[in-house]
Amino acid sequence: MSARYYLYIAMTKVLLLGIGRWGANHLRVLSSLPIEFYVTDLDPKRLEGARKLGIPDARISTNYKDFASIVDAAVIVTPAQTHFPLCKEFLDAGKDVFVEKPLTLIPDESKKLAELADKQKRILQVGHIFRFDPATQWIRDAVQSGKFGRVNMMRGHFGGFKRPRNDSGVMFADGIHFVDLFNYVLNAVPKNVLAIHHDFMGRGMDDISLVSMEYETKYGNTWATVLNDYFIPGKFRDVTVVGEKLSAVCDYNVAQYKIKTYENHHVREGNDFKGVEGTMTQIETPPEEPLLAELRAFVKSIATREQPLANGWAGFDSVRVLDAAMESAKTGQRVEIK
Numbered sequence: 633m634s635a636r637y638y639l640y641i642a643m644t645k646v647l648l649l650g651i652g653r654w655g656a657n658h659l660r661v662l663s664s665l666p667i668e669f670y671v672t673d674l675d676p677k678r679l680e681g682a683r684k685l686g687i688p689d690a691r692i693s694t695n696y697k698d699f700a701s702i703v704d705a706a707v708i709v710t711p712a713q714t715h716f717p718l719c720k721e722f723l724d725a726g727k728d729v730f731v732e733k734p735l736t737l738i739p740d741e742s743k744k745l746a747e748l749a750d751k752q753k754r755i756l757q758v759g760h761i762f763r764f765d766p767a768t769q770w771i772r773d774a775v776q777s778g779k780f781g782r783v784n785m786m787r788g789h790f791g792g793f794k795r796p797r798n799d800s801g802v803m804f805a806d807g808i809h810f811v812d813l814f815n816y817v818l819n820a821v822p823k824n825v826l827a828i829h830h831d832f833m834g835r836g837m838d839d840i841s842l843v844s845m846e847y848e849t850k851y852g853n854t855w856a857t858v859l860n861d862y863f864i865p866g867k868f869r870d871v872t873v874v875g876e877k878l879s880a881v882c883d884y885n886v887a888q889y890k891i892k893t894y895e896n897h898h899v900r901e902g903n904d905f906k907g908v909e910g911t912m913t914q915i916e917t918p919p920e921e922p923l924l925a926e927l928r929a930f931v932k933s934i935a936t937r938e939q940p941l942a943n944g945w946a947g948f949d950s951v952r953v954l955d956a957a958m959e960s961a962k963t964g965q966r967v968e969i970k
Contacts, residue, residue, distance in 0.1 A: 644668065644934055645703040649696050649718065651678045654732065655709035661924050662707065663687065665931055670703060672696040704728060705755070705934055707927070711799040716741040719756070723748045728755035730930045733812070734804050734954070735947030739970075742951040746944030755933045757926075757940035758947035760812040764925040766917035767882050767890040771873060772817045775851060780875025782852035786814050787872040791840075791861035801838035803829065803954055807860040810871065811843065812942070812950040814856045817873075820849045821949050822856065826966040827957035832863070839863070843957045852876075880915075891915035 647670040651659045655673070662669055663685045670691045671682040682692050693699065700706075700721075705728035708718050716736045722729050723745065735742040735758045749756035762768050775783060788810030797805040815821055822845035829838035840861040847854040869884035880893045895910025926942070933940045956967040 644705065644931060645670065645699075646705050646707060646931070646934075647672065647696065647699050647703040648707045648709065649673075650709040651681060652709070656681060657923055658707055658709050658927070659685065661921075661927050664924075665928065667931060670699045672699065700725065700727075705730070705930075707930070708732065709759075712737050712804065713799060716745065719745050720748065723752050723754050723756065726752060726754065728930075728934050730757045730759065730927070731947075732759040733761075733808050733947065734758075734800070734951050735944065736951060737800060737804060739948065739952040739955045742944070742948040746948050749944045753937075755930070755937070755940060756944035756947075757930045757933065758942045758944065758950075759926065760809070760816075760942040760946060760950070761922045761926055762809050762813045762884070763816050763942050764920075764922040764929065765884065765890075766920055767884065767915075768813060768816070770891060770915060770917055771871070771880065771882060774878075774880070775817050775873070775875075776819070779878055780851070780873060780880075781877035783818070783849075783854045783873060783875050784852065785872075785874040786817070786854060786856040787874075788813065788856075788858045789860075789868045789870050791859060791864055792867040793865050794862055794867075796833070796835070796837075796839055796862045798835075801829070801831075801841070802860045802862055803827070803838055803841040803843065803957060805860075807841055807843060807858050807957075808950050808954055810858045811845070811953050812946065813871065814845070814847070814858075815946070815949055815953070816942075818847050818849050818851060818854060820847050822847045822953060822969055824966050824968045825953060825956045825960055827960040829958075829961040838961070841957075841961070843954075845953070888919045889914055889916055891917065 645668045649672050651673045672693050679692050706722045708731040715731050719729050719731050790806045790809050824846050826844045828842045830840045833839050843858045845856045871882045873880045882891045893913045898905045956969050960967040
């Protein structure tokens with residue numbers, strides 16, 4: 633990159649809205665980037681974390697409107713219900729926006745934001761962080777290059793015992809990660825979805841969900857499932873891809889050696905099938921922090937005007953799949969994706 637590019641980045645003014653549990657990670661990463669950085673949160677106590685990182689008091693406030701007019705871009709890490717009005721406000725003002733997933737909780741609102749970003753020629757990036765993990769890139773490249781052959785099945789488990797979010801159920805809080813990942817790997821949106829939800833804690837929101845999706849792509853008819861929960865002891869961030877030629881298991885909890893591939897296959901013997909276990913291979917991918925990669929990519933998009941890897945339309949696609957899953961869970965019927 634040219635010296636002019638780096639000078640432009642250094643002059644870019646970025647405002648962070650929200651430094652709660654996940655926003656605190658955004659604070660840490662953004663403060664390390666060569667940008668002019670502003671921070672806001674409604675809770676004055678949380679802002680002490682920004683001061684400890686050396687952010688000047690003149691760039692810290694409990695009111696985002698203090699800086700909204702002077703910044704080039706906003707990073708929105710606030711409750712999901714606030715995403716639509718905040719994104720719309722900044723896009724209407726001609727600002728670029730990074731917003732944590734979900735883009736919104738309602739498909740129509742997500743579509744409006746994607747359309748608005750296009751109309752305003754603004755960057756709208758959604759925090760689909762798993763797209764930026766090198767392991768995901770390996771899986772996507774392997775699927776699209778034909779290493780798996782026909783992709784028969786994909787399975788994801790994003791769960792484990794933890795405190796639930798209070799702005800959405802577990803499917804929108806966690807399941808959306810792997811729904812988007814599957815969309816990205818297969819370069820498609822499922823044709824239909826069937827979902828089962830439970831509300832064991834009685835909060836009026838799902839705290840365990842099982843989502844089953846059917847994709848039709850050039851890689852075959854793929855059945856994909858995503859399980860999410862707040863209860864199972866441990867921490868699970870794993871994806872399995874089963875193809876006719878190759879299968880892979882990816883554990884996103886692991887720092888570097890996340891992927892193992894298996895050349896397993898079935899052989900017909902008369903009227904029966906025999907399972908043959910083939911070679912297992914450990915795949916090494918670069919150790920990179922996905923949050924750093926996606927925020928660095930956002931800052932780069934501000935400078936280059938290139939569309940981000942997870943733009944508003946990707947955000948819309950994941951929301952409309954989950955909206956259909958919500959309908960399916962209520963009706964008990966498989967729902968076509970609109």
